[in-house]
Amino acid sequence: MTRMPVPDPATVTSPVPGEVDLAATGELVITAATAPRRTVMRGPDGRFVRLGDPHDADAGSLPADRFLDREISWLQFNERVLQLAADEHLPLLERARFLAIFTSNLDEFFMVRVAGLKRRIATGLAVRSASGLEPREVLDRIAEVSHDLLAAQALIFHDGVRPALERNGIRIVRVDQLSAAEQVRFGTYFTGRIFPVLTPLAVDPAHPFPYISGLSLNLAVVLLNPRTGKEHFARVKVPPLLPRFIKVEHEPDPDSPLAEVTRFVALEDLIAAHLDQLFPGMEVQESFTFRVTRNEDLEVEEDDAENLLTALERELTRRRFGPPVRLEVDKAMDDKVMDLLVRELGVSQAEVYRLPAPLDLRGLNVIADLENSELHFERFVARTNVDLAPTESAKARDIFAAIRRSDVLLHHPYDSFSTSVQAFIEQAAADPHVLAIKQTLYRTSGNSPIIDALIDAAEAGKQVLAVVEIKARFDEQNNISWARKLEHSGVHVVYGIVGLKTHCKLSLVVRQEAEGLRRYCHIGTGNYNPKTARLYEDLGLLTCDEEVAEDLTRLFNMLSGLAPRAKFKRLLVAPRTVRSGLDDLINKEISYAEAGRPASIRLKVNSIVDENLIDSLYRASQAGVKIQVLVRGICAIRPGVPGLSENIEVRSILGRFLEHSRVFCFGGDGDPVALIGSADMMHRNLDRRVETLLMLRDPGQIEFVESLITRGMSNEFASWRLEADGRWIRHHLDEEGQPLRDYQKRLIDYYAKKRRKASR
Template sequence: MDMKSKTDAALAAPTGDSPAPFLNREISLLEFNRRVLAQAEDPSVPLLERLRFLCIVSSNLDEFFEVRVASLLAQHRHQSGADDTASINLDGASEECRQIIARQYAQLNDEILPRLSENGIHLLRRSDRNAAQKAWVKQYFDKEVRPLLTPVGLDPAHPFPRVINKSLNFIVELSGKDAFGRGTGIAIMKAPRVLPRVIRLPDELSDKPGASYCLLSSVIQAHMSELFTGREVVSYSQFRVTRNSDLWVDEEEVKNLRQALQSELHSRNYGFAVRLEVARGCPRHLADFLLDQFAVERSRLFSVDGPVNMGRLLELVNSNARPELKFAPFVPGFPAKLVNHQDIFAVLGRQDVLLHHPFQSFEPVIDFIRCAAADPSVLAIKQTIYRAGADSELMEALIEAALRGKEVTVIVELMARFDEEANINWAERLEEAGAQVVYGVVGLKTHAKLALVLRREQDGLRRYAHLGTGNYNPTTAKHYTDFGLLTSDEEITLDVNEVFIHLTSMTRPTQLSSIWLAPFSLQKEIVKAIRQEAAIARDGKPGRIIAKMNSLTDESVIRALYDASNDGVRIDLIVRGACALRPGVPGLSENIKVRSIVGRFLEHSRIFYFRNKLQHDVYLSSADWMNRNLFRRVEIAFPIRSPSLKKRVIREGLQVYLKDNVNAWELGSDGHYRRKKPRGSQAAHSAQLELMASLGLGASSDQHNKDNENGTDPVASRRG
């Protein structure tokens, strides 16, 4: 049996004890949240950062229900019988979420809050507050909260109010007669969204050292009975509903996508319900009433031992200036090539500049656009925008360039989930300044990260470009790991210009010489490069692939990797989140290892390395190896050509992560991840800490990388 036949046999429907060849995407994504939760459980992580990780898990689970569960529910409605895989996936995902949430609240109540109290940060329940604090809370309730509350007693004239997605609400069961002589009933009350969820109590009232806080929900609950004069509050509970948050616009029918989206944004708050959260003490009949009201199945009811929106505790993290309870401050480094250089174009005219965020500053990217806006020799700027954030110096620089009369073209992706409103606002401001704004290609999200500057010089027009793996968002650039390339390479910048022409004119792009472009060539080129390594291995020479990305779920790419493994190619995959590839299965993937890094920073860079007979091909990309990225988005992968910059990417983006035994988790063939730990006298290696030390302020990245310029095969060792 040849190797391809061997792979095909292994991919056949599993029988007996044989594992399925592909891991479940939803379960794999939830496994990532288990790894994030492990950061909150790790005593070596600073205490307030542990709380932050708990909040991140909550935010991630919110999005999981808003997007993935909503999608599965939509599929379930169109499937039946044996074909109803969505129902099976929903059941498995709900059980996984239940386990994660139980661990999450146990960590909050048993570890984080007691430890915070020991360190002078007290989150007080009603029973914890002393007499003076109770009096202050009463006054706060009367002056700040009660005027904003509107309890709605349910009857035919007072129907169940519309409940906004993820908002805090209360259901209250009442006895006794109301003002019109009617008996027992139910009231619904929305918590005011304009008030803070975490409230600091005056220090002088405390009998404990440090700072004391309470939750808005606790304030309301303490004075619930005062809202229903003459009636008795029998029982009550907080509740929160999570809704489908996908926006749908028929892009082929609407005349103006921005206007259509503006009208649709409001509807996101009222999509169909996908999850109901209640307090643990919520009586069953009240929970059943809410389930019926929102048409949510009991399997998606979650009773939690604490605030129904743990993510709001992030206010507690951000309000505390306690450096000893947070990660030590980190100041990113600045590339030596750009220090003290006023003319960034003169530098780029001589050499490419590689940036590794957040270990190196994002400021050079902003400077690139800012200098282009101010330079009288610059005639035009073109840029893609996926997530820029609500406050952005870079976007202000583009607006300034347009106001100065330069030709500014911006491809704004209006369908960037949860960033639609910010992007609409930027699009309007850019147009008002005179920029040409378009919204990408109908039916495809523009996810590529590109900026192009055209500058008139003595020998004619010259192109300069920035290409990156991450968004043009200065805020997330401080927390996400990404690579960016500043270049004046003629082939690459010509390709970048062709991509912009494609996006604005909607014509099919010409044959690109260096960039791989989705949805046209990216998937084909990736599979081609994988197969090329397989052919090299079949010839008895070393085949080697290392790839780093956020998610790996595309079956066509996974099948190519399985084939390459069976041909003897050694493959290391660094996949932060969902991974459908099952590694280490004899006859299928025994030469493939998968690991995930979860640490202080969110791993976000996409790097593809192919040994290719010592050519050491290195590509950086905006795309994960997912079907949506390869076929339903505009994405790019671009080569790193400079030998010294290749070595930097290989070392900083791959080797150091393969050595990590502190924040690394390895995926087993059973679909579960196991955390790596130093063994015996083995030294501890944290990729992120080492990169902070070598690239942060005070480190010389140029000197640092000279150590890696010798040798013929920088990735000869499987683990770096």
């Protein structure tokens, strides 16, 4: 019996995905069968349980502790990020950036995962996790691990990165370490640029304790009234829109020891040095920095919302007032001030994190952006995919002609996004022969050229459909703005299917040609965001294949209209067929292994936590199927357990690019099957989102995506290996203590060589 949380105490039902048949021809046919229903109800112990799960009987023979804990696994992922910050073999400013990334990651974890767990505990909906831990046990484990990680981050910064920065002429200094002339200049800067935007808030009978916004950096100020001798407390918010670290500009003097030194002053330190200007007539006794993390997850009941945009905007306003889930304070803070904050904010002692200043190391991005080639990764510039490059340099690039010649498999950031996907949409918008453009938008960038191209197309009279996911976490306000801008320009904007996030990455272009209408498609694993495409590793296929075009046409009709019975040939589509399709492919490998034939499964995903699919992989391992999993983030698989998962190997790769593509490869008894797409092996992707996986057909493309996993699992390259006890062990040095080869650097070199060869 598998426990799962549900949103309502009443008995509810949910559909099981449809069936998938892999025909002898290799055609992936989705039958979309109406399957039996699973029932969720409250058991005698008060917990919610799911009945009628097709794997319940099989799962009974598997050990109860076969799943690693989801939340702890995520914290282990962020620990891997921290290990990169500690790695002295990496460029120094990149290590500083990894410290900032660690902070940002942990902030989101507390705002969403910890906040959500606390909310479920408070409402009585929390259930025992798949790893066997009670909700309170998970919360305690999270607090224990998080305290250790933040302590480690502080140690890495203060004892490792900061001294190394100073050795390389980059210093973070206090105001009292500046020269007299510099202090005067900074005083003028404070008076003219900072003082006008500060709002000191006192706490006394006439002034209640102020609201502290989530993730804001604040100064807790202790004041003394010299006339009455009474102490007072005040709070000053550090303005988030001003630079966190301010560069010290000094007069050029080649004889000065500071001539080759770049210095920064923390904004909060500059404010603290001038607090007397904020509280004239009072004596500033002391000040300490603190920071609050709040519940910033959104809850919108779509079925009850007459207008989803209005409901979401209302909820966004409430987000700022979510309950606190973490309090970070300067470790020098005295007990009186600490007790006041704890009492007024309503946090427990376990939620208090005492850390050495400076708090909020996201600010290190300012320093990491310094131009110093010796302290950064080797410069990398994405180039045009060789299949899209014009055959003659004088000719303009024709994306449609290139796609007609052959399908184009894109691999970002090694293949430029701007000269491939972005150029595809822009050319479609400008081409008078294009009649319609359909696009999904989950996350995009500010001043997005993709949005601009869709607007241009609509204003040119083309039919343009944009499926905008306005519930994309932390991009809600941004996407609402885009949706309204698109609507005002004549784009047909829809918000997908009620109750499901539209997470798939799809573009469809309909073009009038001499032979008739032709449809051009793009299916990707990453967002249509030119900025993140320079940092995220993703795959995408440009094709005019008729089967893919028909699949996308049907899917867009389903998203914009009513097509619940749509069938697909080369697509698996969640929530109906991704789960069952993957399960079917796993079962086929099991049958091959049981028949004594070669059988293999290779997966590359961001996260894998779905218990049913993991159990299928365990059964495949028990049957003798060789399984390799390359996972960036969360992994609930326990590999290498005798009798359960000795044929499963799990590794992780982190580096200068964020590994983001999803690849699913199956041996196929000598006829390999490979799919790419937007779905991870997580409950939300399989059951609560519209996701797509595309079956590749070209043997060369199948071989290439397989090679991505094979290389990632190789001992030749640096990686982390997951052990049976749940520990991640980093393997990045050879027997002589020298760094192993970098997986992503290997791909940079591969593409450079490929382009040189193509240009000859």
